[in-house]
Amino acid sequence: MADIINLLPDNIANQIAAGEVIQRPASAVKELLENAVDAGATEIQLILRDAGKELVQVIDNGSGMTETDARMCFERHATSKINTIDDLFAIRTMGFRGEALASIAAVSQVELKSRRADSDLGTYIEIDNSVVKKQEPCQAQIGTSIAMKNLFFNVPARRNFLKSNAAEMRHIVDEFIRVAMSFPELQFSLNSNGQELFHLEKGSLKQRIVAILGQHYNAKLVAVKEATDYMDLNGFVGKPETSKKTRGDQFFFVNNRFIKSPYLHHAVMNAFAEMIPADSFPLYVLFIDVDPAHVDINVHPTKQEIKFDDEKLMYAFVQSAIRHALAQFSVTPALNFDLDPGISQLDAITKPFTPEDQALSVGSSIYKSFTQANQAHVIDKGSNSNLKHWKDLYEGPRPVSSGSSSFPSIPSAPHEIPAAASVIDERWQEVSSAQKVPMQVHLQYILSHIKSGFILIDQQAAHERILYERYNRALSDTPMATQQSLFPQTLHLQPADAVLVTEMLADLHALGYDLEPFGNNTFIVRGTPADIQTGNEQASIEGLLEQFKNFSHELKHNRREQLVRSIARNNAIPRGKPLSTREMQNLIDELFACTMPSVSPGGRFTYISFKLQDLERMFERGLKASFSFYLGDELRWCKLFSGCCQGVPDSKAV
Structure with a gap:
């Protein structure tokens, strides 16, 4: 019998692997921008045409690559960041698996130019469907320029699943903002179809937030900064009035890597509890710096889902740090443990507590309420309380019978839900x-x-x-x-x-x-x-x-x-x-x-x-329920005192 299991050709295997990493133009933008950051660039340009479907190009002034590195970077699992298994748990770079460029080359046409500072000439490489078409020396600026053209040209079925240009552009802008927010010390620009959409100069984190999200946030940001031996947390949260009904202005970064964490987001929501509506979302840009040994970032191909070794500790730390920051800026009330110097001059502090004063204090009602058993919750009713009927102001008077008992609550009113075809029969x-x-x-x-x-x-x-x-x-x-x-x-x-x-x-x-x-x-x-x-x-x-x-x-x-x-x-x-x-x-x-x-x-x-007939039935049921209640109550009491009411039937029989 002939064998039926064969090894896939490299180009098909690369296309299958690319489906996990490159799902749309925004995926390629993310990977290329992160590579530029890892290369030590200080200025990064993103150039787009046709929402990335025709062209995605990233130009940086980073370290550049040698001729051999420029060729090797397109091989699967070729990386300079991992040598041993221990390196996987000490990752501080954005990329490390060596899948990005191989996946991009498998589903597009790629042109690469790169030159190191110690070289007079750079390297030009042209790749089509994972196949190197051309490699030669060239003139190039220091750094790397990589252009991805005609995404999914060799996989038309996947290209058909791309959304409209506007929808794909929104995803690209989201990825660009996440990388740019992570590194405010770097300069970023975004050019689409010849129009510059972003030009972000180097600056502080607050300047980067305002430049991206809008100038109106400048006076509405609260700084968050806490440091411990386990982790550091810094960033900004928006004041409660900046909350919105939709998500979008929420950013979590762990070791400068954007992550999605519903668990930590819940911690932030709890910190804002009772300050914003339940269906609103606060603005936050928070950076967690923690030893990579406590984090597993190799959970998902996009590296946006990670795991912590102690999630409960992270949750409690984030929540308490945000509450502390909001309290410091008088957004929420906080207890002040600093003693007012004026208190030390009061008579209660300076004068001695004499036996007469002690006897007077012990005899007071306040002292008794805190010393007698189960008395801390008791309130002195007094003879003429002004709060006697406060509840009637809101609930209104309840109907009472001639006896001591009151009517039970009337069942809720039935109502008619109209059908769409018949609006109301009475016009x-x-x-x-x-x-x-x-x-x-x-x-x-x-x-x-x-x-x-x-x-x-x-x-x-x-x-x-x-x-x-x-x-x-x-x-x-x-x-x-x-x-x-x-x-x-x-x-x-x-x-x-x-x-x-x-x-x-x-x-x-x-x-x-x-x-x-x-x-x-x-x-x-x-x-x-x-x-x-x-x-x-x-x-x-x-x-x-x-x-x-x-x-x-x-x-x-x-x-x-x-x-x-x-x-x-x-x-x-x-x-x-x-x-x-x-x-x-x-x-x-x-x-x-x-x-x-x-x-x-x-x-x-x-x-x-x-x-009207529904209202009449409501009142009739209320009357019957009340009568049944009183009759049943009287009969139960009569059974208890059987000597007084011999021969009275059981209430269930009635």
Whole structure:
């Protein structure tokens, strides 16, 4: 019988291995930037064309390579960082496995130029599908320039799985920011299709954070710095007001390597507990410096998932360090253990504690409350307490019977959840004008009569449904009217957000936003939809972007659907906003003119209807439950005193 197991050819094996390391252009960007950092470069340039699909080029002024090293670096598992197994547990460089360049060469066309400072000539190498096509001496600057062209040209099936240019560009910007944030002492630049998106000069960590995330963070960063024998932690966290509804401004670095750690992120969230909403995320850029022997970074090919030998210690240290930093900067209250010099001058300190004073203190009620057993929690009721009926102010009086017992709680009210097909069988026109006047309840709900009872409308969910259908019509039929600004505003965005807005410009114009790119991640806002308050343009667009990123993880919706849902939720009337009678009536009329008025785009009910017969049944059940309670209670007492109530049946029998 013939053997059937064969060794794969090198080019196929390399392509299979490349699938783990190079998943998209951003993966190649990460590997090439990290190689430039390991080479000791102080200036690093990233040049892109067609969101990295056509070209990804990294130019650095690092140490460069010899002719032999330039050829060897494209072999699988060829590395200068590991010689023995012990070296694997003392890694402080960004790369070490020798897979990056071999994987890149397996799925693209590569050109490399490199020269060392002690050489007059450099080396030029051209590789196509892992095959060296050309190698010759050349003129080159000190350092290395490597260009990856036509990614996945030899694997068209994988190229078809790449996203749009804007989506791939966002991933590239994310990887660029992570490397640039790790090394603020290095100069970085990013050029895409001839336009410079980033130019980051050397500086401090705070300067790098502000340069990347925005100038408005300059006065909203809190320094974190703690050092122990086991580990050091330093960096910055944002003040609570910088928290957002979406992730994106959270960075953890271990030994200058960006990592993803839900466990440590939970520690940061706990440190911010009760200072930010539960559904918000704080800004943080934190660097952990720890002995590599305590860390295993060889867990995942991307090296973004690592393991610690003592995760609980890391968790507690991160949490306490952030709380301490926030307390030092008066963001959270802290105990002050320093004694006020004025306290030492008080009579209680300077004068002796005489026997008369001791007897007086022992006889006081305060002393007794802390010395008598189980008395520390007792509060002296007093004869005339002003707090006697404080609870009634909030709960209201409860109905009581002629006896000493009170009614039990009435079961919760049943309500009718309307179907999408039948909005409400009694239309608004069938209700008299006197009953039609709506009323706002707790600045969140709108109560209004209908023919058979009343309905309770969630004002935010209802307005979100109205806006959603309005914006959908604008994208499919007639664009919305734009309210032109008398004085156009300049909108400065983060690079990733600027790419996002550029991708959505056509749809934003149809929705009433008049935006014009102004270069350098800046847009001119010349107009907004007519229903947005003047002067709120920037907040409206920034909120829209946050909502869009919040929806971006939902793969079941396409980009246009995500945009419509985002802008509807962002512009909907918030809970807590008072509405006039006319505004409430208009909202009700527009809601029931919608094609699906019963639910919001996110699936929440916009209203609940209550019928009169339901209310009558509620009160009847409450009365029956109360009567049954009293009867059963009386019968139970009679059984206890059987001598008084002979022959009374058991309550279960009743």
